[in-house]
Amino acid sequence: MKFGIFAFPGSHGYKELIWVLKKQFKKETRMVWHQQDKLSDLDAIFIPGGYPCKGSSEAKCLTESPAINAVIEFAEKGKIVIGIGNGFRLLCDAGLVPGDLRMNRNKRFICRHVFIKPDNDHLPITSQMSNEKWYRIPIATGYGRYTARDETLIEMRHRGQIIFRYCDHLGRISEEINVTGSIDNIAGICNSRKNVFGIVPQPERASLDISGNTEGQGIFRSLIHFLS
Amino acid sequence: MNQSDLHLRDRAMSYLTKDELYSIEKMLGRTPNPFELNMFAAMWSEHISYKSSIKWIEELPVNGNEVYIRAGEENAGAIDLGDNLACVVKIESHNHPIAVDPTQGAVCVGNINRDLIAMGAEPVGHFNILRFGELSKELDRNIINIVIKAIGSYSNNFGVPVAGVEVLFDRSYNFNPLVNIMGIGIVHMDKLCRAIAGQVNQSLILIGKKTSGKGVHGAGFASRGLREGNQMVPDTQVTDPYVGKILMDCILELRDANLITGMQDIGAGGVLCAAVEMASRGNTGIELFLNKIPVVGEDMMPLERMLSQTQEQMILAVDPENLDRVEQIVRKWELECEQVGMVIREQRVRIFNGEEILGDLPLNILVRGGGAPVYIRNIKPRGKKAVPVAAEDIPFVGSLKEIAKKMITLPNISSKKWISEQFDTMAGNSNLGAEYAMDTGVLLVEGTNKAIAVSLNGNMRYGRMEPRKGALISVAGAARNIICSGGTPLAVADCLNFGDPSDPFVYHDFVESIKGISEACKGMRIPVIAGNVSFYNLTHDGGDIVSIIPTPVVGMVGLIDEISNLMTIDFKRKGDMIFLIGRSDEDLSSSEYLSVMHLIEESAAPKFDFEYELKLQGVVSSLIRDKLISSAHDVSTGGLFVTLVESALPGKLGFDITSPAEIRNDAFLFGESQSRVVVSVSSEQETGFIDFMMEAEIHFSALGHVTKEELRIDDVSYGFISDYERMYEGSLGKLLDN
Numbered sequence: 027m028k029f030g031i032f033a034f035p036g037s038h039g040y041k042e043l044i045w046v047l048k049k050q051f052k053k054e055t056r057m058v059w060h061q062q063d064k065l066s067d068l069d070a071i072f073i074p075g076g077y078p079c080k081g082s083s084e085a086k087c088l089t090e091s092p093a094i095n096a097v098i099e100f101a102e103k104g105k106i107v108i109g110i111g112n113g114f115r116l117l118c119d120a121g122l123v124p125g126d127l128r129m130n131r132n133k134r135f136i137c138r139h140v141f142i143k144p145d146n147d148h149l150p151i152t153s154q155m156s157n158e159k160w161y162r163i164p165i166a167t168g169y170g171r172y173t174a175r176d177e178t179l180i181e182m183r184h185r186g187q188i189i190f191r192y193c194d195h196l197g198r199i200s201e202e203i204n205v206t207g208s209i210d211n212i213a214g215i216c217n218s219r220k221n222v223f224g225i226v227p228q229p230e231r232a233s234l235d236i237s238g239n240t241e242g243q244g245i246f247r248s249l250i251h252f253l254s
Numbered sequence: 255m256n257q258s259d260l261h262l263r264d265r266a267m268s269y270l271t272k273d274e275l276y277s278i279e280k281m282l283g284r285t286p287n288p289f290e291l292n293m294f295a296a297m298w299s300e301h302i303s304y305k306s307s308i309k310w311i312e313e314l315p316v317n318g319n320e321v322y323i324r325a326g327e328e329n330a331g332a333i334d335l336g337d338n339l340a341c342v343v344k345i346e347s348h349n350h351p352i353a354v355d356p357t358q359g360a361v362c363v364g365n366i367n368r369d370l371i372a373m374g375a376e377p378v379g380h381f382n383i384l385r386f387g388e389l390s391k392e393l394d395r396n397i398i399n400i401v402i403k404a405i406g407s408y409s410n411n412f413g414v415p416v417a418g419v420e421v422l423f424d425r426s427y428n429f430n431p432l433v434n435i436m437g438i439g440i441v442h443m444d445k446l447c448r449a450i451a452g453q454v455n456q457s458l459i460l461i462g463k464k465t466s467g468k469g470v471h472g473a474g475f476a477s478r479g480l481r482e483g484n485q486m487v488p489d490t491q492v493t494d495p496y497v498g499k500i501l502m503d504c505i506l507e508l509r510d511a512n513l514i515t516g517m518q519d520i521g522a523g524g525v526l527c528a529a530v531e532m533a534s535r536g537n538t539g540i541e542l543f544l545n546k547i548p549v550v551g552e553d554m555m556p557l558e559r560m561l562s563q564t565q566e567q568m569i570l571a572v573d574p575e576n577l578d579r580v581e582q583i584v585r586k587w588e589l590e591c592e593q594v595g596m597v598i599r600e601q602r603v604r605i606f607n608g609e610e611i612l613g614d615l616p617l618n619i620l621v622r623g624g625g626a627p628v629y630i631r632n633i634k635p636r637g638k639k640a641v642p643v644a645a646e647d648i649p650f651v652g653s654l655k656e657i658a659k660k661m662i663t664l665p666n667i668s669s670k671k672w673i674s675e676q677f678d679t680m681a682g683n684s685n686l687g688a689e690y691a692m693d694t695g696v697l698l699v700e701g702t703n704k705a706i707a708v709s710l711n712g713n714m715r716y717g718r719m720e721p722r723k724g725a726l727i728s729v730a731g732a733a734r735n736i737i738c739s740g741g742t743p744l745a746v747a748d749c750l751n752f753g754d755p756s757d758p759f760v761y762h763d764f765v766e767s768i769k770g771i772s773e774a775c776k777g778m779r780i781p782v783i784a785g786n787v788s789f790y791n792l793t794h795d796g797g798d799i800v801s802i803i804p805t806p807v808v809g810m811v812g813l814i815d816e817i818s819n820l821m822t823i824d825f826k827r828k829g830d831m832i833f834l835i836g837r838s839d840e841d842l843s844s845s846e847y848l849s850v851m852h853l854i855e856e857s858a859a860p861k862f863d864f865e866y867e868l869k870l871q872g873v874v875s876s877l878i879r880d881k882l883i884s885s886a887h888d889v890s891t892g893g894l895f896v897t898l899v900e901s902a903l904p905g906k907l908g909f910d911i912t913s914p915a916e917i918r919n920d921a922f923l924f925g926e927s928q929s930r931v932v933v934s935v936s937s938e939q940e941t942g943f944i945d946f947m948m949e950a951e952i953h954f955s956a957l958g959h960v961t962k963e964e965l966r967i968d969d970v971s972y973g974f975i976s977d978y979e980r981m982y983e984g985s986l987g988k989l990l991d992n
Contacts, residue, residue: 035496035499035500035503035587035588036411036495036496036499036500038411038412038413038499038681039413039681041413041682041683042681042682042683045683045700046683076411076413076499132991134403134406134676135403135406135407135410135676135677135678136675136676137410137674137675137676137677137678137679137680138671138675164680164688166410166678166679166680166681168407168410228680230683231680231683234683236698236817237683237686237689237698238686238689238690239689
């Protein structure tokens with residue numbers, strides 16, 4: 027089992043991902059530099075957060091990156107792709123998942139612990155979690171407000187494409203606790219084939235035993251379980 | 255002299271005094287040409303030469319067992335952490351650029367990264383120390399919003415956590431906000447780099463962005479006050495965090511390939527200052543080829559090329575045989591890479607523009623410690639007596655319960671989450687403060703069981719009337735915080751923010767503050783490893799000059815040698831006993847309570863006994879090591895009540911305490927008597943704790959116990975923790991949300 031960590035020159039979430047996958051879960055990882063296009067040795071790819079390119083134009087980044095086409099091909103083969111934070115935004119821009127991520131409702135960057143509740147615990151990244159539980163995981167984003175058209179959203183709900191929703195410390199989902207202002211408190215979604223996942227919360231920041239919060243481990247355990 | 259020479263000369267002379275010109279002519283044995291005069295203007299500016307402060311800074315203790323690179327030797331200091339690792343420490347002020355144009359000015363925070371990288375270190379944590387004006391003014395509220403957003407939009411893109419934010423508000427910072435940033439980096443000893451140009455014939459390579467014409471005389475800019483009108487429009491510079499990030503990764507790759515023999519960040523003073531300082535450390539000289547400097551636009555004057563402070567640039571000393579490999583790596587990162595100079599044997603600075611020599615000066619007379627002037631300015635104490643205020647000196651007003659609630663919502667006391675949540679505090683997975691309730695920043699040292707504890711301390715009230723004692727207490731308080739986190743203090747980084755040094759009152763406060771820091775550091779055997787001086791923090795309000803109050807900020811670095819020794823401030827469980835270690839007294843001097851509730855802003859610093867403080871710190875340290883306490887939180891701004899609430903909040907618990915009969919209640923709850931720590935003790939720890947304390951020869955008293963959620967003092971209910979949570983967490987946001 028081998029994980030790829032995608033990196034543009036401005037990406038920075040890769041350090042945490044490598045730390046968690048290597049040290050905590052003892053898995054093989056390698057970086058995928060944005061100009062590489064050979065991915066055949068990998069079972070899953072993470073696209074971490076960060077500020078990928080000059081002038082913050084994600085769309086331009088994508089068109090100029092040879093690796094993105096490889097990632098699209100990788101996804102088309104049914105392999106797992108997970109975008110976290112700004113990596114989720116890249117997946118939206120690449121059309122790999124429906125909808126869009128916009129600036130947080132309060133127009134500010136937000137870094138804090140939030141609670142999320144799985145909406146579908148039968149996915150490759152949630153199978154070891156439960157819809158009846160909620161998990162404390164941090165977010166760090168200026169663009170975490172998920173939006174999608176009504177008809178898209180209805181379809182996504184119908185197909186179980188909504189992965190996580192923001193809730194409070196007692197698991198209650200309300201508008202008051204909707205930290206980024208996403209539609210339906212959405213914190214993560216996937217494509218209809220359920221192999222491309224986008225999440226705003228950053229489980230790699232809540233998975234090391236030494237850091238005191240390990241509630242993000244369920245996502246990695248689910249994924250490893252799925253790939254085993 | 256032709257028109258353009260006259261212009262150049264006037265430009266330089268707006269930064270130099272007549273006496274300085276005279277001394278230049280004397281040392282040089284001739285009149286410098288107008289271009290050379292500008293070299294002096296930059297190198298002799300306060301910002302670069304430290305001419306008004308160096309005399310006093312030299313009094314600070316800089317040596318210690320763990321000190322690996324001393325303050326002033328390089329661009330940052332370094333301490334030995336064991337395991338072949340060093341911790342690199344740097345502190346900087348960015349007050350002027352941010353006061354004038356927050357959005358542009360905030361990019362200066364990238365400097366701190368480059369100063370750490372220049373040592374070969376990877377930045378692992380930033381600490382933001384912020385001072386803002388009164389929140390009652392809309393303008394100041396707007397400034398806060400803009401400054402926070404500007405710093406965040408730059409620093410959130412680096413993957414370096416902001417592991418601590420210290421914020422205070424005072425009206426003297428209206429229009430004059432302060433932004434000090436402390437940076438921590440980690441480096442393997444064998445990868446440590448120096449800012450030195452030590453080998454003759456080495457090439458000086460400029461990498462990063464192209465030079466833009468902005469930012470000329472940035473050093474001079476930071477060395478004068480903020481004037482009214484347009485003549486002091488900021489010379490700071492637009493930048494792009496993307497470039498900052500890739501420059502960092504590029505340098506680390508060059509470092510790992512062993513291609514760099516010396517490097518320095520381009521700061522105020524441009525390429526000239528960086529190259530001169532490198533040569534000065536190497537006892538060499540330099541030639542600079544200004545026409546080789548890559549620039550934005552064509553028509554840039556040679557002077558602008560030489561002095562422009564372009565962000566995201568570094569200068570490297572590279573052996574000639576490695577030039578190709580360096581260029582190859584730098585190009586891969588799509589950055590500029592140009593040979594702009596050379597190291598020469600003769601200790602001179604020779605500036606070329608093509609074939610033409612624009613300046614040719616002995617290097618020594620340009621630099622601090624060489625020919626740069628050293629000033630001891632006029633000193634005058636303010637003449638007002640610092641009067642201590644005890645409880646009996648003031649009337650007892652209102653209900654304690656109402657005062658307690660009010661205290662919790664004050665901007666200087668309530669939670670600063672509204673600000674800190676706009677920074678990425680968790681990047682890199684090393685900031686344990688993101689998860690544990692701590693008063694210090696705690697950064698895991700990857701690959702070890704150690705952590706670095708960082709405390710920021712700069713109470714501004716204590717130094718208002720007694721700057722020396724105020725600074726001394728700041729150092730002691732910072733050490734107390736480190737001790738309470740389970741660490742051992744290792745080194746201090748100080749950032750001294752003051753008004754105009756030619757004002758004898760201001761200069762007096764400055765000198766006294768340094769003496770206070772020095773006394774404390776010597777007494778605790780903690781060396782100063784890094785420092786920064788920022789003068790001219792003043793505004794012209796009509797005809798009046800308004801200086802900020804003395805603001806020496808102390809950043810202290812400590813080592814937690816084993817993560818299992820980490821101690822947090824929060825109460826752990828209902829029923830645990832709460833003890834106070836140390837002694838409370840009637841002193842209300844310089845407390846937040848006295849200032850806000852009694853409107854007395856000018857009083858002595860709180861009483862302070864250095865020997866007692868040392869004893870207290872030793873006791874708390876032993877209690878943590880012997881695992882005899884479950885939490886430790888020192889009493890500081892706001893007094894004991896605020897300390898208790900802060901310990902209760904993380905676990906959403908309450909407390910039930912009894913006050914001693916011999917002290918008036920307001921002094922007991924809100925006085926800021928120094929050298930006190932609140933600890934909680936579980937039933938299993940209790941016997942061991944009491945046995946230990948009976949032998950410890952220091953005051954300790956049982957305050958009460960931890961409750962499920964109610965706050966009770968002397969059998970009176972003060973409400974529930976959920977109410978305090980709302981007030982403590984929400985009040986700053988209420989003021990600042992617009």
